[in-house]
Amino acid sequence: xxxxxxxxxxxxxxxxxxxxxxxxxxxxxxxxxxxxxxxxxxxxxxxxxxxxxxxxxxxxxxxxxxxxxxxxxxxxxxxxxxxxxxxxxxxxxxxxxxxxxxxxxxxxxxxxxxxxxxxxxxxxxxxxxxxxxxxxxxxxxxxxxxxxxxxxxxxxxxxxxxxxxxxxxxxxxxxxxxxxxxxxxxxxxxxxxxxxxxxxxxxxxxxxxxxxxxxxxxxxxxxxxxxxxxxxxxxxxxxxxxxxxxxxxxxxxxxxxxxxxxxxxxxx
DNA sequence: CCTAATCCCTGTAAGC
DNA sequence: TGCTTACAGGGATTAG
Numbered sequence: 001x002x003x004x005x006x007x008x009x010x011x012x013x014x015x016x017x018x019x020x021x022x023x024x025x026x027x028x029x030x031x032x033x034x035x036x037x038x039x040x041x042x043x044x045x046x047x048x049x050x051x052x053x054x055x056x057x058x059x060x061x062x063x064x065x066x067x068x069x070x071x072x073x074x075x076x077x078x079x080x081x082x083x084x085x086x087x088x089x090x091x092x093x094x095x096x097x098x099x100x101x102x103x104x105x106x107x108x109x110x111x112x113x114x115x116x117x118x119x120x121x122x123x124x125x126x127x128x129x130x131x132x133x134x135x136x137x138x139x140x141x142x143x144x145x146x147x148x149x150x151x152x153x154x155x156x157x158x159x160x161x162x163x164x165x166x167x168x169x170x171x172x173x174x175x176x177x178x179x180x181x182x183x184x185x186x187x188x189x190x191x192x193x194x195x196x197x198x199x200x201x202x203x204x205x206x207x208x209x210x211x212x213x214x215x216x217x218x219x220x221x222x223x224x225x226x227x228x229x230x231x232x233x234x235x236x237x238x239x240x241x242x243x244x245x246x247x248x249x250x251x252x253x254x255x256x257x258x259x260x261x262x263x264x265x266x267x268x
Numbered sequence: 269c270c271t272a273a274t275c276c277c278t279g280t281a282a283g284c
Numbered sequence: 285t286g287c288t289t290a291c292a293g294g295g296a297t298t299a300g
Contacts, residue, residue, distance in 0.1 A: 001293060032277095058294075075294050077278085108277045110294070124295075151271070160295080168293060216292095218279095257273070258293060 013222025
């Protein structure tokens with residue numbers, strides 16, 4: 001379940017391994033993850049040199065010499081790894097002219113890989129909100145956005161049209177550190193609290209990137225290694241364990257068809 | 269327009 | 285032991 005910090009870690013790894021490499025061969029072992037014809041996908045990648053690698057939201061964007069872009073959305077169980085062995089979950093293998101390989105693994109096949117000329121060909125990029133680390137994502141934007149809706153704050157954080165890149169794990173952790181209940185209606189949150197949540201969004205995501213992400217189940221970085229932020233999770237996956245702040249037991253509830261972990265005593 | 273619910277997929281774990 | 289069922293959740297789509 002890669003969220004922004006995990007995808008950012010992978011992109012930084014790929015920038016070390018992949019830049020300037022030329023694709024000599026693409027092996028499509030499972031065309032389902034392409035959602036388009038394999039022949040066209042292969043044709044547009046073969047012989048192309050990687051010019052740049054970036055991230056937008058939870059999507060990986062690989063710029064090619066042809067000015068086409070390979071867009072990869074890992075969704076829940078997608079992995080993009082160098083120096084790994086192929087197995088039954090290997091859906092696509094990219095082979096480079098220097099003999100190295102990049103594997104796309106995906107246990108549950110929710111991920112998608114597409115080659116496009118412009119990002120707006122993929123609807124995801126058209127509706128995506130600001131990047132948390134961008135100048136657009138200001139405390140003012142945060143306050144104004146929360147005023148507009150009565151939805152629970154947890155659901156708003158998960159809404160990628162509001163801000164890009166936050167998933168279930170970090171939404172829980174951000175609200176814990178902000179001492180705000182995930183069930184609190186967004187429009188009832190004070191300006192001061194909105195500022196705190198804004199600050200925690202930037203802080204938690206930044207700290208998670210510094211720890212190379214969170215490996216809860218499937219996530220692995222570009223080298224197949226786990227991220228260490230998992231050890232710093234205060235509430236996620238900790239139902240029934242004592243709150244690190246007040247020792248009350250962490251609760252698990254369902255919101256927007258996702259599990260929410262929180263401390264009912266110190267998150268108000 | 270806004271929001272909630274449902275679906276996609278498969279490995280793992282819990283329950284009978 | 286072995287089968288069945290529930291669950292994990294990013295994002296598109298459908299329903300209300």
